[in-house]
Amino acid sequence: MRAVVFEEFGQEPMVREVPDPAPSAAGVVVRVRATGLCRSDWHGWKGHDPITLPHVPGHELAGAIEAVGADVVNWRPGDRVTVPFACACGRCDTCAAGQQQVCGEQAVPGFTHWGSFAEYVALEQADTNLVAIPEGLSYATAASLGCRFATAFRAVVTQGRVAAGEWVAVHGCGGVGLSAVMIAAACGARVVAVDVSPQALELARKFGATQCLNASEVAAGTSPGAGVGEAVRALTAGGAHLSLDALGSATTCAASVLGLRWQGRHVQVGLLPPALGDPAVPMSRVISQELTILGSHGMAAHAYPPMLEMVRAGALRPDLLVTSIVSLDEAPAALSTMGSAPGPGMTVIEP
Template sequence: MRVRALVFEEFGGPLTVRAVPDPTPDRDGVVVRVGASGICRSDWHGWSGHDPDVVLPHVPGHELAGTVAAVGDRVRTWAVGDRVTVPFVCACGHCGPCRDGAGQVCANQTQPGFTHWGSLAECVALDAADVNLVALPDGMPFATAAGLGCRFATAFRAVTGVGRVRPGEWVAVHGCGGVGLSAVQVAVAAGARVVAVDIAPGALELARACGAEHTVDGAGDVPGAIAELTGGGAHVSLDALGAAVTCLNSIAGLRPRGRHVQVGLLPPVLGRPEIPMERVIAGELALLGSHGMAAADYPAMLSLITAGRLRPELLVTRELGLDDAGAALAAVGQEPGIAVVTSF
């Protein structure tokens, strides 16, 4: 059996759709027939050669939802036909971090679209299914669910679990792509007041639609603008893009004892930010990292979505066919909102 998939054979090279072997599940894993797969900046990093886990030729894609199509003989919780999504980090369930409830930093993690072929294909294999799969709420479309495994869940944990945003606090979000827009929505739902930063007018317009109280042009004096709008700086600031300038602006825009949360990837090939440690010390700032969200932590987020307090569907601005996925991946960041492949 063969399935259609998006494939690249050189970093930064052509992205073509062709037939590849149908995946089979490991004994503790499943194969999911993909109903929708998001196109994320992390996929762009993998295609660009910024991730050492990627081995050529490669099928990208790590944000997915679909239907279980095959089950390994050691899987106990899931059956063919179940509608599921999965975090982009598939945890082993046995290592020290997993035993501590921190599967998002599993020492033995696998990631579809990075450590093995991903979900921009008709089918994808997923590891340790009993640890990682998440059942979809009744009626949730695959297009909405696809963004939960990376961008929305990542933002949810970054805001609520790592940044520990409290009602009434000022939150600055630097970069209003999929993660940033999700962070705006989650922070507003948590009762925070949000300043959104980006260089694209369309992205700032979406941020306002998600509840941002103020927007700032990222090409200007961002820390100064945030200090003025918030009366002294943000309590919590997130770099949702992953660039030296957004990281530095996020730190510089904090008030004393503020919390910076690094969410966007900062691959060394793109340059490392010079962290102003003197400012960190003088202001007693906290510098925090956030890397996705484990499957066990999904219920709180899903309950807010089911109750209508979070609306991830509003962030999906384009539904594409697989044949259009290559061009969309190569152009990530050029159009606001989230692009999702929904036909294969």
């Protein structure tokens, strides 16, 4: 098969022929019809994750099953499927409790093994992890669900416990941030979108943001994130009830916390690379204002139905988040430039 391969961290990948994957006993091989280009892929390519080289990235995907392992019960060749980016083991106590998104034995395509920037990808524990693509949902839209959209859905709805009428601040309007804006607005919340890109903020307004704040135009303040936090509190008459760091940096994390009102809820969604150290969280404010600090990591396959029902009903339009579709041959350049020129919305690769 043809695949995007990198042999050194930070060096531009190449498209070349590699061996076709084979399914494990409990796994499947999927013919990839669409795969998202995510900031997590960029982090992996930069060496921020423990990846064995050479490597094929890609973890947001949709396609049709090509081959099934001998122990697979619920799936057949030809089935249209997508998958959460974190494939759970299906055997441990965490999985038994229904919390597959934090399974300690999870396999992540594009990280723990070769991923979906390829014509085929192997996926583990198919009966635990695969999600059927509803009729009428395109492969490109389905691919966008597995990481950014599903992650945002759980962060806003399950972890964040959003309620109609609340103020929600979203810091960082890339793929996961724009998804969070759309989801929070669909749930009846008032959204403040924060970014440094006018194009990203324009999309955020299109997807339901009530207020848009260009962080580059806000005075820095006395500490990282302080100026943006103060601006969010002003726009929301006291602070956000719920705030998400959808980018992942020390500054956006602090700004998200500092923009909350009393007893507000911060959800950390954006990845914070260990190599950059742990961010300084303003814990004195967390204590004095009884703030809640939460993490959110993907969404288990069994939790997809409510999200898919909102998509089916038209309340959520993840298809509108896909702003660019590129070929496999265009993927290496798109990946390597993502850190400096990510572009608005989501980019999907069609192998």
